[in-house]
Amino acid sequence: MTDSSPAGLTASEAAGRIRDGLLTSEELVQACLARIQATEPTVQAWTYLDEAHALQQARAADEARRSQQGVGPLNGVPVGIKDIIDTADMPTQNGTVLHEGRTPSTDAAVVSMLRAAGAVILGKTVTTECAYYSPGKTRNPWNPEHTPGGSSSGSAAAVAAQMVPLALGSQTNGSVIRPAAFCGVFGLKPTHGLIPRTGILKLSRALDHVGFFSRSLDDLALLGETLVGYDAADPDTRPRGRIRFAEVLNEAPPIPPMLAFIKTPHWERATDECKEAFAELVDALGDRVEEVDLSPSATDAWEWQKLVMEADMSANLEREWQHGRDKLSAQLRGLMERGREVRVVDYERALRGAAKVVESLDELFTERYDAILTPAAPGGAPKGLSATGDPSFCTLWTLCGMPAVSLPLLRTEDGLPMGVQLVGRRNYDARLLRTARWLSERAEAA
Amino acid sequence: MTDSSPAGLTASEAAGRIRDGLLTSEELVQACLARIQATEPTVQAWTYLDEAHALQQARAADEARRSQQGVGPLNGVPVGIKDIIDTADMPTQNGTVLHEGRTPSTDAAVVSMLRAAGAVILGKTVTTECAYYSPGKTRNPWNPEHTPGGSSSGSAAAVAAQMVPLALGSQTNGSVIRPAAFCGVFGLKPTHGLIPRTGILKLSRALDHVGFFSRSLDDLALLGETLVGYDAADPDTRPRGRIRFAEVLNEAPPIPPMLAFIKTPHWERATDECKEAFAELVDALGDRVEEVDLSPSATDAWEWQKLVMEADMSANLEREWQHGRDKLSAQLRGLMERGREVRVVDYERALRGAAKVVESLDELFTERYDAILTPAAPGGAPKGLSATGDPSFCTLWTLCGMPAVSLPLLRTEDGLPMGVQLVGRRNYDARLLRTARWLSERAEAA
Numbered sequence: 001m002t003d004s005s006p007a008g009l010t011a012s013e014a015a016g017r018i019r020d021g022l023l024t025s026e027e028l029v030q031a032c033l034a035r036i037q038a039t040e041p042t043v044q045a046w047t048y049l050d051e052a053h054a055l056q057q058a059r060a061a062d063e064a065r066r067s068q069q070g071v072g073p074l075n076g077v078p079v080g081i082k083d084i085i086d087t088a089d090m091p092t093q094n095g096t097v098l099h100e101g102r103t104p105s106t107d108a109a110v111v112s113m114l115r116a117a118g119a120v121i122l123g124k125t126v127t128t129e130c131a132y133y134s135p136g137k138t139r140n141p142w143n144p145e146h147t148p149g150g151s152s153s154g155s156a157a158a159v160a161a162q163m164v165p166l167a168l169g170s171q172t173n174g175s176v177i178r179p180a181a182f183c184g185v186f187g188l189k190p191t192h193g194l195i196p197r198t199g200i201l202k203l204s205r206a207l208d209h210v211g212f213f214s215r216s217l218d219d220l221a222l223l224g225e226t227l228v229g230y231d232a233a234d235p236d237t238r239p240r241g242r243i244r245f246a247e248v249l250n251e252a253p254p255i256p257p258m259l260a261f262i263k264t265p266h267w268e269r270a271t272d273e274c275k276e277a278f279a280e281l282v283d284a285l286g287d288r289v290e291e292v293d294l295s296p297s298a299t300d301a302w303e304w305q306k307l308v309m310e311a312d313m314s315a316n317l318e319r320e321w322q323h324g325r326d327k328l329s330a331q332l333r334g335l336m337e338r339g340r341e342v343r344v345v346d347y348e349r350a351l352r353g354a355a356k357v358v359e360s361l362d363e364l365f366t367e368r369y370d371a372i373l374t375p376a377a378p379g380g381a382p383k384g385l386s387a388t389g390d391p392s393f394c395t396l397w398t399l400c401g402m403p404a405v406s407l408p409l410l411r412t413e414d415g416l417p418m419g420v421q422l423v424g425r426r427n428y429d430a431r432l433l434r435t436a437r438w439l440s441e442r443a444e445a446a
Numbered sequence: 447m448t449d450s451s452p453a454g455l456t457a458s459e460a461a462g463r464i465r466d467g468l469l470t471s472e473e474l475v476q477a478c479l480a481r482i483q484a485t486e487p488t489v490q491a492w493t494y495l496d497e498a499h500a501l502q503q504a505r506a507a508d509e510a511r512r513s514q515q516g517v518g519p520l521n522g523v524p525v526g527i528k529d530i531i532d533t534a535d536m537p538t539q540n541g542t543v544l545h546e547g548r549t550p551s552t553d554a555a556v557v558s559m560l561r562a563a564g565a566v567i568l569g570k571t572v573t574t575e576c577a578y579y580s581p582g583k584t585r586n587p588w589n590p591e592h593t594p595g596g597s598s599s600g601s602a603a604a605v606a607a608q609m610v611p612l613a614l615g616s617q618t619n620g621s622v623i624r625p626a627a628f629c630g631v632f633g634l635k636p637t638h639g640l641i642p643r644t645g646i647l648k649l650s651r652a653l654d655h656v657g658f659f660s661r662s663l664d665d666l667a668l669l670g671e672t673l674v675g676y677d678a679a680d681p682d683t684r685p686r687g688r689i690r691f692a693e694v695l696n697e698a699p700p701i702p703p704m705l706a707f708i709k710t711p712h713w714e715r716a717t718d719e720c721k722e723a724f725a726e727l728v729d730a731l732g733d734r735v736e737e738v739d740l741s742p743s744a745t746d747a748w749e750w751q752k753l754v755m756e757a758d759m760s761a762n763l764e765r766e767w768q769h770g771r772d773k774l775s776a777q778l779r780g781l782m783e784r785g786r787e788v789r790v791v792d793y794e795r796a797l798r799g800a801a802k803v804v805e806s807l808d809e810l811f812t813e814r815y816d817a818i819l820t821p822a823a824p825g826g827a828p829k830g831l832s833a834t835g836d837p838s839f840c841t842l843w844t845l846c847g848m849p850a851v852s853l854p855l856l857r858t859e860d861g862l863p864m865g866v867q868l869v870g871r872r873n874y875d876a877r878l879l880r881t882a883r884w885l886s887e888r889a890e891a892a
Contacts, residue, residue, distance in 0.1 A: 232684065235681065235682075238678060311791070314791050315790055315791045315795070318791060318794075339790070341789060342791075343787060344757035344789070344790055344793050345760050349761070
């Protein structure tokens, strides 16, 4: 990849250079577009991209700076948007032919927030069908015969391929952390309810999270500061003080963090090289990590997540079921056939169970640990493009609404990235990033 | 009833006299206790009452005033609490033998708010079994052979019998408005989400409302100002500016209000004397009322409310089902047998339908009307104590989360009270009370 191109800059670097007059947004966006022209034929990360419209936004950002208007922290920085997130100036097609040509009349809350921060909305990135499992066209930039993961396939691949420094995705099971791991970028899924979901395809109120991709921890902090907010239209957001992501990230931890290594009941799904890599990592961390067993109450969490997701998706996609189920994939139809049978009593029991698990995990954090260490995925990106890989190592943390970050710290023998996942306590997202920086530095030193 | 006893004062009057040193809380509580001794053998409104504890609270309120500590707006005023609302100093038994002897360790949010306002928590009032239909021991103070209504039976009856000036209840279908109407007192069920429900037996997050009873509109405003609030533990409350209940109530409406008289699809359930009384009332209101048909989308609302209530109650009372269903009434067991079969897709469809009805009703308010006029119940309190009467005239407004007030403006031939219900736009609760005052004055003048 071209080290000298501004397309290789992180968002924080690029925003700083633009602010200081060392780079224009137009130059940056031109570089990203050049990079897209070079790599898109292989990677296929985008479902909509209008170069002229992107450059127009970039020139407006440059003009705002030149005319000394107050500009936002992302002024002139391009961002890719998963195509389940509404944009008023571009189509949003949710990865299904049923929504072909759909152009929303308003921006999703997060898109408005990005625009208010000065970002250039570069284009729409490929999602799997309705953000479930049926893959889109995207390939893994590290090896196009391998899946990029999903459902936020295009966002992860675009950031990895240096087409764009930042991209938004969403996670209802493992749709941010898994593609981040497979594509070797940083991915953050903040605490449930921190980021408003208004204007995003709704699959499950209890499980849907906004998440994002970048090539540095600073960039995750920058997006966190931009996107956390209260939105009366998203009933799970709550008013709260500003989370000082960048400030906390750049502090040294007061004492060296302690990690709880949790294999989860699905450890047998991990590849041998993933198991070995984690054994080495745990070894290198010495007395800063301890293996911890999940409480037995967590064993059913995977079943609960499936039940809640399938029931909620069936309810929220009922129009699609009623009017076009023959145009849905067999996978999604199968989910809905199961989901439509779920009873409210079982659904509510699952959510009560999840609340109990959150409590038991909270004890880990209050008693001893700063974060949970666990794989982001069972290994590197699997070969083949007909599936997006296994989300099992994300399921529990999604159900519990806990913040999770994927760090590109490991490699398979074939040179594919493997992600290290750190999971934090609910609402301690900034501290999770601080612990992630500490771990990244330790891992690099080892 | 003894007009000279302070027990006959409204809460606003009593609070004013205590504030001005014309009455002590101890005298007021003594008067209420005397009234209870005289009438409780017939009315049976209370499930727990500790006279010494009540007097102790009263003396503390008097001492707070004497020592010129800042005191709250309800300082020294006794309040009755429906026995599904937790009190840390008294049992809370939810009207079921399964919870016999249960004493919570903390106050419900609303009880804390009352205490902070200086109120004396007088005791716990009778509820039906789990606030559903199986009656408690309470009788109607106007005629002990008639039901007081339910499920907030004791609260309505206690206020009507001048045992206490204020009482809290709850409504999931018609449990505040109906007993208020049957007992001839004022009842208010504010907009869903205005009053926190933390620490109250949870039947249905979507349908549960706190409501209250008084003998004046000023007292409803006083309780509204005290109890509306944001509570992070009740996910349906939202932060909002203070609602100036008393100030708005005491304004003259800028123009004479216009009412929409809605018979609802269940008009055939109304008694002839109810129908006649409403015909006369509508006649007396002249050009200030118009009959309006519900939009067809509302026709299914009664079915939706039943489905949501039955599913939610089954989920929330699952412990009781698992461990003691043989000790539940046949009515409640029947509900749970039905509710346990409800599927999430049907449940979510019902809630989406309700949201559409709210939108269509909102148009009434934006276009032309200040409030909806409709019966609070099909007629006066039915004879017999084996059932609590028909909630049909409350169901729609509960499902829609709209504020509703019952006004004791009508009488049956036998002298039993009949309630006039006014329903307002969501979050316009103070205006609803202002319209209620206007209507009360018009009705008295007619």
